[in-house]
Amino acid sequence: MSDQHLGAGRHVWAVLELLDRQLVDETGRLVGKVDDVEFELPDDPDGLPRVTALLAGLGALANHIGGDAGAALAAAERRLAARRDQHPSRVDIEAVRDIASAIELGTDGLDLDTNRGERWVRDVIIDKIPGARHAAE
Amino acid sequence: MRRITIALLILIVVVALIVGLRPMTPARTRDDFANKSKDTAESVLSSVQTARLTAGVGTRGDAFGPYVSVVLSESDDAVAKAQGSYDRIQPPDAWSDATRARLGRLLDRSGDVVSQLRIVARRGELDRLERLARPLRPLAAKLQRFIDDAGPRP
Amino acid sequence: MKKIFGVTLGILTAMGGFIDIGDIVANSATGARFGMSLAWAVLLGVVGIVVYAEMAGRVASVTKRATFDLVRERLGARTGLVNLGASFFITMLTLIAEVAGVALAVQLVVDVNYLLWIPLVGFAVWMVIWRVKFSTLETVFGLMGLAMIVVVVAVVQLHPSWSQLWHHASHPSVPSGEGHPTYFYYAIALFGAAMTPYEVFFFSSGAVEEKWTRSDLMLNRANVYLGFPLGGFLSLGLMAGAALVFHPIGVGVENLSQVGLPTSIALGKVGLAFIIVGFVACTFGAALETALSCGYTVSQYFGWQWGKLVRPREAARFHLVVLVSLFVAVVVGVTAVDPIKVTEYSIVLSAAALPLTYFPILVVANDRTYMGEDVNGPVKNTIATFYMVVLTIVALATVPLMIATKAGA
Numbered sequence: 001m002s003d004q005h006l007g008a009g010r011h012v013w014a015v016l017e018l019l020d021r022q023l024v025d026e027t028g029r030l031v032g033k034v035d036d037v038e039f040e041l042p043d044d045p046d047g048l049p050r051v052t053a054l055l056a057g058l059g060a061l062a063n064h065i066g067g068d069a070g071a072a073l074a075a076a077e078r079r080l081a082a083r084r085d086q087h088p089s090r091v092d093i094e095a096v097r098d099i100a101s102a103i104e105l106g107t108d109g110l111d112l113d114t115n116r117g118e119r120w121v122r123d124v125i126i127d128k129i130p131g132a133r134h135a136a137e
Numbered sequence: 138m139r140r141i142t143i144a145l146l147i148l149i150v151v152v153a154l155i156v157g158l159r160p161m162t163p164a165r166t167r168d169d170f171a172n173k174s175k176d177t178a179e180s181v182l183s184s185v186q187t188a189r190l191t192a193g194v195g196t197r198g199d200a201f202g203p204y205v206s207v208v209l210s211e212s213d214d215a216v217a218k219a220q221g222s223y224d225r226i227q228p229p230d231a232w233s234d235a236t237r238a239r240l241g242r243l244l245d246r247s248g249d250v251v252s253q254l255r256i257v258a259r260r261g262e263l264d265r266l267e268r269l270a271r272p273l274r275p276l277a278a279k280l281q282r283f284i285d286d287a288g289p290r291p
Numbered sequence: 292m293k294k295i296f297g298v299t300l301g302i303l304t305a306m307g308g309f310i311d312i313g314d315i316v317a318n319s320a321t322g323a324r325f326g327m328s329l330a331w332a333v334l335l336g337v338v339g340i341v342v343y344a345e346m347a348g349r350v351a352s353v354t355k356r357a358t359f360d361l362v363r364e365r366l367g368a369r370t371g372l373v374n375l376g377a378s379f380f381i382t383m384l385t386l387i388a389e390v391a392g393v394a395l396a397v398q399l400v401v402d403v404n405y406l407l408w409i410p411l412v413g414f415a416v417w418m419v420i421w422r423v424k425f426s427t428l429e430t431v432f433g434l435m436g437l438a439m440i441v442v443v444v445a446v447v448q449l450h451p452s453w454s455q456l457w458h459h460a461s462h463p464s465v466p467s468g469e470g471h472p473t474y475f476y477y478a479i480a481l482f483g484a485a486m487t488p489y490e491v492f493f494f495s496s497g498a499v500e501e502k503w504t505r506s507d508l509m510l511n512r513a514n515v516y517l518g519f520p521l522g523g524f525l526s527l528g529l530m531a532g533a534a535l536v537f538h539p540i541g542v543g544v545e546n547l548s549q550v551g552l553p554t555s556i557a558l559g560k561v562g563l564a565f566i567i568v569g570f571v572a573c574t575f576g577a578a579l580e581t582a583l584s585c586g587y588t589v590s591q592y593f594g595w596q597w598g599k600l601v602r603p604r605e606a607a608r609f610h611l612v613v614l615v616s617l618f619v620a621v622v623v624g625v626t627a628v629d630p631i632k633v634t635e636y637s638i639v640l641s642a643a644a645l646p647l648t649y650f651p652i653l654v655v656a657n658d659r660t661y662m663g664e665d666v667n668g669p670v671k672n673t674i675a676t677f678y679m680v681v682l683t684i685v686a687l688a689t690v691p692l693m694i695a696t697k698a699g700a
Contacts, residue, residue: 033594
């Protein structure tokens with residue numbers, strides 16, 4: 001974790017350090033794991049790939065795991081996806097504020113695509129049960 | 138390769154479940170029948186002794202009515218189940234017939250007494266239990282003798 | 292003064308919360324069948340859980356991350372998923388057993404068929420998880436579980452020959468008429484009952500729920516080093532009671548109701564009342580922990596917000612998993628599947644899956660990037676590594692032994 005530079009520019013991180021890490025939003029809320037990483041190859045053939053976004057969500061996870069399990073997850077994701085397009089939820093690398101024990105984002109987690117599922121379960125099921133807004137224990 | 142691994146794992150789990158559930162298969166040999174007889178005797182001995190102990194605590198006032206009822210009901214169910222399974226096994230030869238007859242008498246008698254205890258307990262007449270359970274003592278001894286006669290597991 | 296109270300409370304809670312339906316059934320059944328000759332297996336299991344729970348608690352206090360949270364990070368998504376599948380399945384089995392266990396215990400008081408209690412129990416467990424504060428839930432049921440102390444009192448009251456008891460415990464041997472495979476099968480069951488995976492998931496998640504920090508490490512150690520062994524002592528009490536009353540006369544423990552007999556014989560109605568309270572408290576407490584652990588494992592793998600430390604609506608998927616798990620447990624329980632058999636399977640399969648749970652803990656506890664100064668010392672590592680070897684041997688031996696002994700017939 002020592003060779004990162006943060007800020008406006010995009011830099012190279014070891015992919016291993018990013019994958020499967022916990023994502024935390026600016027309010028401290030847990031908003032998923034890094035299921036896959038999007039990077040682009042630079043024009044310069046000697047240059048290193050640049051990470052452009054972190055991908056989270058069942059679709060990305062399915063991609064990452066691959067094999068039979070991955071196919072099953074992908075099928076689940078397709079069935080659950082509200083939208084027909086198959087973009088996994090994407091967190092632009094700009095949104096990353098810090099990398100500590102978890103990857104901290106500078107945005108509010110609920111705005112992120114990754115939490116479609118969370119919002120749906122909350123609205124459709126949990127909020128209907130009395131006491132859902134009860135104070136934190 | 139992974140498919141094979143998964144299939145193998147499922148196979149292991151299924152086999153484990155099947156042997157765990159232990160359905161009674163027919164006895165093909167005399168030894169086999171002797172083992173099953175011994176197993177049945179041990180199971181019924183356990184229920185008989187449990188019933189004896191429970192009758193004792195019930196009459197002495199060391200346990201509540203509902204508790205006594207539950208233990209005796211479960212003992213009764215266990216004897217009935219053991220007897221039912223045993224009855225369905227085909228004895229392979231004449232020697233086994235004799236074994237079956239001998240154990241069968243013990244099972245019948247045990248079942249009768251334990252059922253009686255259950256009924257009485259359900260009615261709340263706990264003070265009668267210990268006296269009614271007296272035949273269980275010699276029955277237990279006979280069952281133990283049966284088990285000992287069957288000898289160690291080959 | 293307040294600190295001492297807090298520490299004592301923690302120890303007592305850990306002690307009372309140690310036992311669940313698996314321990315109750317395994318220890319009693321083993322005492323009935325093998326006398327005290329498998330006491331060593333309980334001790335082995337207790338030391339194991341003490342070592343690893345301390346590590347899991349330390350990891351959670353320092354990294355603020357729970358065990359399963361770190362499983363994926365350290366093992367990768369694919370292995371983590373396999374781990375999740377196995378852990379969730381076993382925890383689910385345990386939940387079914389615990390919910391049925393509560394129902395069986397209640398039946399001992401009100402002689403109404405336990406099947407009718409199961410849905411009520413499931414609902415009650417969910418209600419408590421939904422509404423009751425985490426620390427309250429842990430403390431109340433932990434302390435109520437101390438009622439199980441009565442089994443030790445009962446053993447004393449039975450006036451055993453202590454030298455004989457000690458002799459059998461310290462000179463383990465396979466009783467005549469029993470085979471070695473069955474002996475070791477029961478040993479594995481006891482070991483699995485003491486080290487069931489959900490215990491660490493719950494313990495480490497609980498440490499995060501209660502916001503433990505480095506300064507709580509001493510408290511963590513006290514709870515674990517004192518509370519758990521005392522809980523293990525209660526397990527041995529169950530074993531001894533069965534050894535004294537059941538073993539000599541050929542009784543085999545097949546039902547929860549039988550477990551109360553030695554206490555009833557020794558201490559009468561009062562003793563029986565205590566042990567039934569103990570049954571209810573231990574199984575209900577364990578049902579709470581297992582249901583929460585179902586939620587913890589799934590949520591922590593996927594990175595969802597989890598825990599009672601936020602409002603339910605802010606951990607929606609977590610609470611959904613808990614709810615669905617309880618629902619499934621009730622549905623399965625109501626099919627009248629034999630709860631004692633389910634219990635047996637849950638502890639034996641737990642034993643088979645122990646390395647999955649404990650290996651990641653050992654890895655993280657040694658990782659300086661997570662733990663900084665608080666990594667394992669050499670002594671702890673030696674013991675923990677020894678246990679990892681034991682766990683692996685146990686895991687490999689479980690299914691073959693299960694087949695060979697026809698599940699302990």
